[in-house]
Amino acid sequence: MAVKIYDVAKAAGVTSSTVSRVFNGYPDISEHTRKKVYEVAAKLGYTPNIAARTLSSKSLKTVALILNDLVASRFDGVSMQTILGVYNYCETHAMQFVLYPTTTKLQHEKTFDQFCMERNVAGAVVQGLHIDDPYIQQISESQTPVVMIDLEIPGANTVSISVDNVAAEKEATQAILRHGKSHPVMMNGIPSAQVSNLREKGFREAIHDAGLSLSDDAIMYADFDIDKAEAAMRNALASGREIDAVICASDAMAMGVMTALKAAHRRVPEDCEVVGFDNIAITEYSQPTISTIDQHMEKIGGMAAQLVDKLLNGKVAPNMRHIFSPHKFIQRESTGVYPDK
Amino acid sequence: MAVKIYDVAKAAGVTSSTVSRVFNGYPDISEHTRKKVYEVAAKLGYTPNIAARTLSSKSLKTVALILNDLVASRFDGVSMQTILGVYNYCETHAMQFVLYPTTTKLQHEKTFDQFCMERNVAGAVVQGLHIDDPYIQQISESQTPVVMIDLEIPGANTVSISVDNVAAEKEATQAILRHGKSHPVMMNGIPSAQVSNLREKGFREAIHDAGLSLSDDAIMYADFDIDKAEAAMRNALASGREIDAVICASDAMAMGVMTALKAAHRRVPEDCEVVGFDNIAITEYSQPTISTIDQHMEKIGGMAAQLVDKLLNGKVAPNMRHIFSPHKFIQRESTGVYPDK
DNA sequence: CTGAAAGCGCTTACAG
DNA sequence: CTGAAAGCGCTTACAG
Numbered sequence: 001m002a003v004k005i006y007d008v009a010k011a012a013g014v015t016s017s018t019v020s021r022v023f024n025g026y027p028d029i030s031e032h033t034r035k036k037v038y039e040v041a042a043k044l045g046y047t048p049n050i051a052a053r054t055l056s057s058k059s060l061k062t063v064a065l066i067l068n069d070l071v072a073s074r075f076d077g078v079s080m081q082t083i084l085g086v087y088n089y090c091e092t093h094a095m096q097f098v099l100y101p102t103t104t105k106l107q108h109e110k111t112f113d114q115f116c117m118e119r120n121v122a123g124a125v126v127q128g129l130h131i132d133d134p135y136i137q138q139i140s141e142s143q144t145p146v147v148m149i150d151l152e153i154p155g156a157n158t159v160s161i162s163v164d165n166v167a168a169e170k171e172a173t174q175a176i177l178r179h180g181k182s183h184p185v186m187m188n189g190i191p192s193a194q195v196s197n198l199r200e201k202g203f204r205e206a207i208h209d210a211g212l213s214l215s216d217d218a219i220m221y222a223d224f225d226i227d228k229a230e231a232a233m234r235n236a237l238a239s240g241r242e243i244d245a246v247i248c249a250s251d252a253m254a255m256g257v258m259t260a261l262k263a264a265h266r267r268v269p270e271d272c273e274v275v276g277f278d279n280i281a282i283t284e285y286s287q288p289t290i291s292t293i294d295q296h297m298e299k300i301g302g303m304a305a306q307l308v309d310k311l312l313n314g315k316v317a318p319n320m321r322h323i324f325s326p327h328k329f330i331q332r333e334s335t336g337v338y339p340d341k
Numbered sequence: 342m343a344v345k346i347y348d349v350a351k352a353a354g355v356t357s358s359t360v361s362r363v364f365n366g367y368p369d370i371s372e373h374t375r376k377k378v379y380e381v382a383a384k385l386g387y388t389p390n391i392a393a394r395t396l397s398s399k400s401l402k403t404v405a406l407i408l409n410d411l412v413a414s415r416f417d418g419v420s421m422q423t424i425l426g427v428y429n430y431c432e433t434h435a436m437q438f439v440l441y442p443t444t445t446k447l448q449h450e451k452t453f454d455q456f457c458m459e460r461n462v463a464g465a466v467v468q469g470l471h472i473d474d475p476y477i478q479q480i481s482e483s484q485t486p487v488v489m490i491d492l493e494i495p496g497a498n499t500v501s502i503s504v505d506n507v508a509a510e511k512e513a514t515q516a517i518l519r520h521g522k523s524h525p526v527m528m529n530g531i532p533s534a535q536v537s538n539l540r541e542k543g544f545r546e547a548i549h550d551a552g553l554s555l556s557d558d559a560i561m562y563a564d565f566d567i568d569k570a571e572a573a574m575r576n577a578l579a580s581g582r583e584i585d586a587v588i589c590a591s592d593a594m595a596m597g598v599m600t601a602l603k604a605a606h607r608r609v610p611e612d613c614e615v616v617g618f619d620n621i622a623i624t625e626y627s628q629p630t631i632s633t634i635d636q637h638m639e640k641i642g643g644m645a646a647q648l649v650d651k652l653l654n655g656k657v658a659p660n661m662r663h664i665f666s667p668h669k670f671i672q673r674e675s676t677g678v679y680p681d682k
Numbered sequence: 683c684t685g686a687a688a689g690c691g692c693t694t695a696c697a698g
Numbered sequence: 699c700t701g702a703a704a705g706c707g708c709t710t711a712c713a714g
Contacts, residue, residue, distance in 0.1 A: 047455045049458065080420055320700075392690085396690090
């Protein structure tokens with residue numbers, strides 16, 4: 001049924017070796033046969049079989065995108081963006097792409113190296129790992145280069161990429177302080193996500209630099225979940241303590257917080273400002289619109305793929321452990337900024 | 342580096358043929374050697390190489406999930422759910438999974454059959470195609486079985502799956518008519534998506550059955566886009582014609598419609614009811630919450646994968662052209678239903 | 683510039 | 699119940 005390299009070779013009057021060479025862009029091929037081969041291949045509709053190529057070749061690189069359950073939230077399209085970023089880089093750089101949606105549970109059934117072996121994975125980008133996932137250690141010890149999104153781990157073949165979470169959250173906090181708010185709290189994500197810790201650090205730094213102090217209950221944890229965030233915020237408000245700003249480690253949690261504020265008849269931003277993180281679509285359409293930090297996940301995906309490409313070619317300085325991708329603090333109505341539509 | 346079948350065979354004192362047989366679940370293997378092989382394989386951390394398997398085997402099936410750009414909206418996690426549905430079915434049924442995020446443009450560079458050849462795709466599930474995509478004809482004429490999500494096309498090896506869009510939209514429309522609304526309009530999606538036509542049909546049927554008639558401008562098209570929907574709704578309201586309900590072909594458009602209503606100081610649901618489609622996360626959290634139709638995309642993904650499995654095994658009746666997956670009309674505040682939280 | 687040949691890591695009739 | 703051998707569709711030293 002399918003047309004194979006042999007068919008093309010025969011029709012072009014050459015060997016399969018030659019056809020292979022022109023398809024792999026070898027330089028020493030006569031212009032004449034190159035043209036002929038392409039012509040015949042196009043007419044026959046030939047496409048090289050990928051399984052055969054990966055089996056016989058050392059140079060066909062496949063990069064895997066490993067998405068752990070941490071990112072599979074129903075709430076946003078974030079992980080879809082990562083997929084597109086990585087895919088597009090691979091597509092335009094002659095690398096194979098393979099997606100592996102895993103879970104902490106699945107990680108116990110198959111080690112990272114086993115996964116890489118079975119699929120001939122040359123390098124991987126990994127997103128959504130908790131800091132206590134079994135994969136972490138396996139990745140550090142693995143030979144295969146991996147680029148971690150949002151999580152720094154040790155390992156000679158490992159580089160991580162993320163926005164500067166500390167700086168970003170600090171920037172956001174400073175903004176609300178500048179607006180005259182002096183009793184901010186933070187709604188943080190699950191502690192086993194490294195970004196939670198970094199964002200908390202940025203929050204604390206801004207508070208500290210401003211000469212303010214934080215009560216013990218100023219940091220709440222709501223696992224990046226909208227309902228948990230709402231519940232936590234309701235409790236906080238019910239306790240009667242003074243709160244005039246909430247820095248949230250995700251937009252979903254910011255939504256939950258706003259619901260709780262509304263229920264308590266607190267006006268946003270007049271009585272209490274709110275900032276999220278991620279810049280998911282709804283932040284532009286909620287009422288009020290939500291200030292947040294844009295991460296541009298598709299770009300991060302692309303950069304990550306490029307990094308594994310560089311890692312594969314030894315083009316990453318050995319002391320490079322982490323790359324910061326650009327972020328942007330976007331102010332909207334929830335921090336008192338009303339852009340004219 | 343990697344451990345291969347030969348290593349296991351040697352360590353277990355058998356041939357690679359035997360190892361292959363136990364790993365493929367052949368029945369005629371002595372209990373003793375089966376155990377031994379598994380034991381050795383586990384100790385060595387052996388996993389069969391997939392490229393080698395797909396190259397040499399007729400029975401290793403790989404199913405591709407082809408996601409076209411139509412579904413890559415930033416607004417929701419819908420396509421992520423499809424991915425998980427298909428992936429999980431494959432994972433638990435010994436089939437290989439491969440994701441191909443394509444675009445109408447990419448479809449011109451590589452035919453459907455070429456894609457299937459190069460990746461040894463035995464069957465595919467396809468989502469997000471426009472009715473004028475080049476893939477449509479190629480799929481109809483292709484030998485490889487495909488399950489289309491949300492789009493019926495001809496073809497002997499083709500089955501489609503979707504919710505009953507006509508019935509669903511009819512049901513929603515009837516509900517708002519029952520609430521006493523008599524000037525409904527529809528905010529429809531891009532006409533090149535089949536679901537748009539079906540949902541419109543359901544809407545029209547409900548109107549017709551109720552003995553009402555529709556003006557020419559009762560159906561608007563906003564390409565599933567929130568901003569376009571808002572703009573279209575603003576225009577409609579500005580025109581001064583009477584509107585007391587808006588049936589939308591997607592939740593995103595429902596959001597846009599609600600924004601326009603709010604800007605015109607029309608209360609939802611008192612002055613105008615709104616219905617969306619998809620049940621994306623925000624519908625539960627917008628204010629008011631949005632009535633909508635739940636599709637359960639992850640389930641559809643799973644059913645679709647199962648269908649290609651059946652297609653592959655000739656277990657689908659030849660006259661079966663389409664499967665309806667269950668949907669559920671969920672009433673919320675935007676149609677006057679206030680569930681106690 | 684191009685061929686002949688070995689090899690990638692499996693699977694599967696074919697024998698026994 | 700298990701081996702020996704051919705084959706899946708490519709790539710790539712090795713010659714020439």
